[in-house]
Every structure is written in C-alpha cells, then in structure tokens.
Amino acid sequence: MLPPLLTLTILLLTTPVTSQACRCTPASPCWPTPQEWTTLNTTLSGNLIATTPLASICHTNSPFSTYSSTSCAALRSTWPLPSTHYTSPSSPMAPWFGTFTCNPFSPPTAPCTLGPLVQNTVNATTVADYITTIRFTQTHNLRLVIHNTGHDYLGKSTGAHALALWTHHLKSIGIIANYTSVGYTGPAIKLGAGVQVIEAMAAAHEEGYVLVAGNCQSVGVADGYSQGGGHGQLASMFGLAADQVLEWEVVTAAGEVVVASPESNPDMYWALSGGGGGVFGAVVSMTSKVHLEVKTVTANLTVSAAGVSPEVFWEVAERFVAGVLDVTDKGGAAIWMVTNQTFEVTPVTVPGGTRGELEGEGFGYTYNIAEFPSFWDTYVEMNPLSNVTEAQIGGRLIPRSTVESNLTAFMGALRAIADYGTAISGVSLNVSRNGVPDNAVNPAWRDSAIDIVLGTTFDYYNRTADLANQKLMTDVLLPMLEELTSDGGAYLNEADIHQPDWQQVFYGDNYARLSAIKQRYDPNEMFYARTGVGSERWTELEDGRLCRVDGV
Template identity: 55%
Template sequence: MQQLSILLLILALCVNAANSLNCRCFPGDSCWPSSQEWTDLNTTLGGKLISTVPLGSVCHTRGDSSAYNEHACAKLIADWRFPATHYKSCTSPMASWFSNFSCDPFMPRDSPCTVSALQRYTVNVSSVEDVQTTLRFAREHNIRLVIRNTGHDYLGKSTAPGGLALWMHHLKDTEYLLDYTSDSYHGPALRLGAGIQGFDGMAAAHAQKMVIMAGNCESVGIAGGYSQGGGHGQLASRFGLAADQVLEWEVVTAAGQHLIASPEKYSDLFWALSGGGGGIFAVVMSVTVKAHPEVSTASAILTFSGAFVAADTFWNIVRNFVVGITPMVDAGAVAIWAVIGKTFSLTPISWPGGTVEQLHNGLESTLVLLNQSNIKYAYHIQQFPTFWDSYAAMNPHSNITEAQVGGRLMPRSVLDSDTTRLFTALREITEMGVVVSGVSLNVSRSPEPFNAVHPAWRDAAISVVLGTAYNYTNRQEDVRCQSLMTDVLIPRLTTISPDSGAYLNEADWKQPNWQSTFYGSHYPALEEIKLKFDPDHMFYARTAVGSESWVEESDGRLCQV
C-alpha cells in the first residue's frame, strides 16, 4: 500500500512537471509567483501593477471579487453599452462573450463574481522599460502575456485568463512631422503613441489642417489591432487601408529589444506588423503614419423601412443602392450601411473630394425607386469644408456591438456578375433575425503597398459583417447563435466568394481555416517572421499567427498542442 502511494505521488509530480513545461503557469499552480514576487514587480515598475477587479463586481454579493453597491451597479448597467466604460478599464472586454459570464452585471446579484475569465494583473505601461521589465517577468515565470489598449476586440485577442497584460492605453503622445523622409515616402506624417484613439489622432491631424486614417468607431485605437490588422474607414477609398499609411513602427520585441521597423530597416517585421494582425509580433510603442491635406467632403445619410411593401420591392432597392454607388466608391467614396430586419440605414456615405451634386446624382436612382414605391425615407445630404467637419456631423457615435460577429470580404466580381446570389443570401440571412452590415469601398492600389494585408482586400467591393444576438443572461442561447454563425451563415457567404477571405478584426473567432481566411497567401511568410522575432511564442492571441500551436483549456489555461 505504501509503495502504491509513492507511485501515485511520483505520477502526480510527473504530471505537474509536464503541465509546467507544456502550459503557461496558471493561478493556483506551484509555479505561480508569490505575493511577494508580485509586490517586488510592482516596486520595480514604480507602482504600475494593477490587480484585476472585474467591473461587474459592484453588482454581485458572492464570489472572491464581489463588492456589491446598489447605486454603482445601476450606473454600471446604464453605462455598459458605452465604449468608454470599457476602454477606461484595463480588463473589461467589449465583446462580453470573452468574460464568460464570470462577473456579469446583468446576472443575478447572488451569482458568483470571479476573475477567472480575465488576466490577473495588468501593467499600466508608460515607457519602454515598463515593457522590458514585464517581458522579463513573464518569461521567467512562464506566464501568459497579452497586449491591450481599448478592448475593442470581437475575437478575444486582448483577453488572457490567468495572465498578465500590457496596458498601452495611456501612451498618448503625438508628434507632427512636416517633412518625413525615407526611401519610400517624402511628406507630412504623424507619430502616434500606442494609446492614441481615433478621436485623438484625428484631432491632432486636424490641428495641422491634415487628416489621417481612423476607424468609423471613433474610440478605436489606431496603433493596435486596427492598423496592424488592416483597418478601414471613411477615407479608405481615397487613401487606402490604415496599414497602407504606416511609415514605421516603434516596438519592443519578445527579447526586449527596442527598435524601429520600417521598409528600410527590419523590413520583414515592418511588413508583418502592417496587416498581419495585432499583438503577436512585438509590442508596439508608437506608429508613424502618413498625413494628408484636409479635403472638402460631401456626405449623406439615408434611412427607410420596407415594413409596408413587398420584400422583393425592399430588397430590389437595397440591391440598387449597393450596386449603384460603385462608380462613386471607385472615385473615393465609402459607404457604411446596414439592414436590420426590414430597415435599411446608410450612416453615412462620405466622399472626400466629391461634391453634393455628384453624390446626389449617384444616389438618385435609389431615391427614385423609393418615391415610385411610396416608401417614406429620411435623407440628408451636405457639403462640408473639411473631412473633420463631415465626420463630426454625420458619423453616429458608436456604442459597443451587442452581437456575435462574422464577416466576409465580397469581391468586386460578385458585385459585377453575381448580384442575384449575393442579395438572395443577404435577404435570407436577415430573415433569420441576423443583422447584415456592409462597408462599400475600393482599396485596390497599384503598385500594392509593401505590407501583409490579405490580398483579398485589393479586390474587395464590400466588407460584409453579420451579427447574431448576444444574450447577457443565457449562455446556451449565445452558444446557439455562435454556432449558427460558424456553421450556417459564414459558409453561405463563402460559397458565393470561395477565393476571398475575411477582415481579421471583424470576423468569426471560430472561423475554420482561419489561416487562409484571415491572412491568405501571406500566412507561411508571417509564420517565419513570427518564429524569427518571437521563437518562444511570448505573444499569443486567438486566430493570430502561430496560435494553432496552442490550445485554451476550459479554465482558460494556455497549453501547447
């Protein structure tokens, strides 16, 4: 009996040893740093280490992290859908799926509040040294590391259960460079700290009578997953994707090296960072992007309902709109549109460099059909002296997306010659209660920019994003809706566009064959660069380059395959 106990003990030690070698160290493991070691790290960082307290703790009376406060809970629920609620936090993901109901303010207050779905600690980064210190600590203790700015993230890439986060949000420096010069570019540029959001960057550019690429959602960070993943917006048809604007990246590598990656130096790293996905190749401290002179902009919004007409009539008008704006899109316009049930909304179409007359002429066929069908509509069109003025007046403030998303880049060839199949599919999808949204744009460029943006972008006419409902209190229903996205909806669009791909920032996090779908033919080269600059896989994110070498266990523990 004693021999059996010894054998079992040896076996248990072997299993623990194997786990420590093959998995990142997890809270509760013997390898997890002691309280004193965390205190020492905080001292080294000058008090910048933050212990995680979930936002929802004020709504719960049970659990290790509960701190019930009726007034604070009511305010949190009222503010939950505002992006600022989450981007001012160092832990809260805007896509609630990745909180895994662990401390949800919408759940009963006696349901337990735990930190199990979130990182345990966060470093509020203010310097290169902070990043280097954190990297050393994470490597020494084999802890899962994640990079976070705002939490705008549909795929859970900035969430790390049981891990340690680098919070880049307060790196807010900007610098205008009147005469940036390199072998590949000569002109004005703007250097942006890693924490700069769209509204920060556009304001800094506007102060110089310039514009830069930023997202349609004004609170999205520019230097993070947005530009590193491609990045579209209302200036995309005129200037290209956000990744196309990048002139250089200031980074800290996994080895702790502080360097500048540009087309001339560390060109492979520059290429990978510019479109190959965020948070996976290095820690970005700042990005330098092209700045463009301000431009007069025509913009319009349009809303109408098909509730009182035949579905065929409604969808014929939607189809006419999407196909009919193609010449304007080719000339520099971008349209953001959506169909929710039987309602169509355009919010907005922007044409930098276009006139009201040109824009109205391009929309006239849609307006004629609406009038002929006796459909009431709300329509406003206006000329603005600058893009900044147009964006401020016509772009609605974006709240967090309460949906589970999936996406597909729809090629121009489909819009030109296969529109019946496309709009039949979109109609059937909306009839299943799913939101259909589209960004109509043209980011083809000749010659193509030197970056890792999925080649399918250059032939894309629409970035289609679908949204299924998210239920804050019913996980089973959320799983059903997520499965619908993966198993039914996205395959339907893929059948129409088999050789295309998806925008890796607005896609299904359970997308099969994500390597080819998100990265296309660039994936093998991206893998090589990942191994060159991060051979030990310090940086991990779901569906990111190299992530197939790892698996998340049910408790969030990250283990090698």
C-alpha cells in the same frame, strides 16, 4: 544580500526562457510569489493592477468589491458605452470574452469570478515598463496579452491567468511636417500606442491634415486596428490604415527596442503592417502618412421595410450596393446596415466630391446630404457615435466580381441571412485605387468591394442561446456568403472566432511568411492571440490554461 529591486533586475536579465507545455496559473508552482509580484510593482512605480471585474459591485458573493444595487444600476446604464470599458485595464467590450458569472446582468447571488479575464495588468507608461513586463512573463512562464481599449471581437486582448500590457495611456502625438525616407517624403503623424481615433483625427485636423482611421471614434489607432489592416471612410481615397504606416517602434520578445520600417527590420515592418496585432511584438508607437484636409460631401439614408413588399425593399438595397461602386471608384466609401426591417447608410462619404456627385447616383431616395469644408467636419457631424457591439460576429470580404457578375445571388444570400434575425453591416470601398503596397494585408482586400460583418444576438441571461447563435454563424450564415466568394477572405479584426481554415481566410497566401517571421522574432511564442499567427500551436483548456497543442 542584494536589495529586492536589484535582485529582480538580475533575474529578469539572466533567467532563461522556459518552454513548458502550459503557461503558469495561480495553481502552478511556477506562479510568482506574493513577494515577486510586490517587487515587480515596485519596479513599475506602482503600475501593477490586480484585476477587479467592473461588475463585481453587482454581486453579493464577490471577493473583489462590496455589493451596491445603486452602483450596479448605474453600471448597467453605461455598460454599452465604450468609455466604460476602455478606461478599465481589464474589461473587454465583446461580451463573449468577459466573465459570464460576473456581469451587471447576472444574478447578484452568482459567484463573481475572473473567468477569462486577465489576472493582473501593467499600466505601461514607458518603454521600460514594456521591457520589464515582457521579461517578467518570460521568467515565470506567464501568458502575456496586449490590451489597449478592449475593442476586440476575437478575444485577443484578454485571457485567463494572463498578465496584460495595458498601452492605453501612451498618448503622445506628434506631427512631422516633412518625413523623409527612401519610399516617402511628406507629412506624417507619430502616435503612441494608446492614441484613439478621435484624438488622432483632432490633432491631425488642427494642422490641416487627415489620416485613415476607423469609423468608431474610440478605437486605438496603432494597435490591432492598423496592425490588422484597418478600414474607414478614407480607405478608398488613400488605402487601408496598414498601407499608411511608415515605421513602427516595437519591443520584441527578446526585450529589445527596434524600429521597423522598409529600410530597417523590413520583415517585422511587413508583418506588423496587416499581419495582425499582439503576436510579433509590443508596439510602442506608429508613424503613418497624413494627407491634406479636403472638403467632403456626405449623405445619410434610411429606408424602412414598413408598408412595402420585401421585394421592393430588397431592390432598394440592391440598387444601392450596385450603384455605390461608382462612388468607391471616385475615392468614396459607404457604411451601411441592413436587416429585414431597415436599410441604413451611415454615411456615404466622398472626400473632395460634390453634392451633385452623390445626388446623381440615381438611387431615387431622400438623403440627408451636405457638403462640409473638411473631412473632420463631416466626421463629427454625420458619423453617429459607435457603442459596444453586443453581438456575436462573423465576416466576409466580397470580391468586386461578385457584385458585378453575381449581384442577384449575393443579395439573395443577404436576404436569407436577414431572415434569421441577423444584422448585416457593410463597408463598400475600393482600397487599391492608388496601387498595392508591399505589406502583410490579406490579398483578398485588394479586389474586394464590400467588407461584410454579420451579427447575431448575445443574451446575458442565456448562455445556451449564445452558443447556438455562435454555431449558427459558423455553420449556416457565413457559408451562404462563402459559397459565393470561394476566392474571398475575411477582415481578421471583424470575423468569426470559430472560422474554419482561418489561416487562409484571414491571412491568405501571406500566412507561411508571417509564421516564419513570428518564429524569427518570437521563437518561444510569448506573444499569443486567438487566431493570431502561430496560435494553432496552442489551445485554451476548459480551466483557462493556455497549453501547447502537442504538450497537453
């Protein structure tokens, strides 16, 4: 009789991939037996983790943890912090994709269930862990998701009854002083799949470089952020994060480790560079361009609506939105937010710029403005810490032509949206100053002046209100912007989960090619993510099962 480990290895290598109508659940005959889970854990050196909801300590009716009012109070106080979730193998930050019955704010007597959370997680620390996990999911027809930090507004990194591949502890960072390829020669950085923005930027800065990375310090760089496009304060100067990528190291659905670059597996490279995370393969590492550090000028601005008429307040916002086009044309970018109470800029940044360039824009309002010897210094000093976004979001890319030719109507739409109590976030940028590389980034990015993200409130105590706010986003708020931007799209990482015609809105004319590449590398569609390429062929039933649309 063969030992269990060898038996599992043979099974993983020889069992054909199933094409059943639905992925298996604990109630299915195909669900792994306790012995099979134990053997898998042994193969993974103990890195298989059964999900325990973080908030199970807040519930008296929980099979996971013992109730503790003190521990629950402490958890409530840290629930908005990203670190509470990205250190967890299974907790998503977007509250809609957590378990509504088992959170710190639901009644202690509410039953604590997994709901939409994954069933088990593999803490992947090696490529072998990737291969083992992918083959195990194929053998047992399990739902597979890829999870890093949980920064995920569309629920791609979680799923009921799923086995999650947790990439968070792949933290390798290496600076390559002279990366050489057919299309690029220069400095680069190689990042493990779990490296977060602040870690990558600190490492690059130590060597005198900067890289395009997100405004939120705790986002994972190589996962959904770069694979989905990835903007930030340096995007006008150098392009989107996806535009920087030189190569990907990825494990395919066949369990093969491949390097995808413009010279090797170019179609996989093209798709991963902007076509969305979690659907083409499991990324192990990413190598991207870095750029020389540069002195930077940055400013923050806050304008209150108190004591002025709405007309004056919105005129301030309009003047900024129009004036900042000149800043983005110089390589700068602006992160701003407006409600019907305040207009905040946090911050506007011009790498290589001067104080005079920002002061000369003629906004006529008091800035907190400073010049810094490096971008790193301004990022640390002027960029506020980003907490969990407890909102239901929707997004729209605003073409430059709309700002230049139809600004009054655009600002009128923002004002009408704000009157619903909606928060409006904008990133003003120009990601095409240095040309347009050949990758899968939504073409709508290339002539966009602003990435707009709308947020309606989320109420942990009122599911009915949350559903109403989701419907408001889809049916009322976003259409106000879509009416003005018929040729626009949306950033696929910051969008409405119920966006109609999402294939065109998120991917543009690239969708057909992306779908073909998906079929080539993942013909049995083991990699599924909500609104990801190919996801229209699947549906999530009320009981959490993931089933083929034509096989329910």
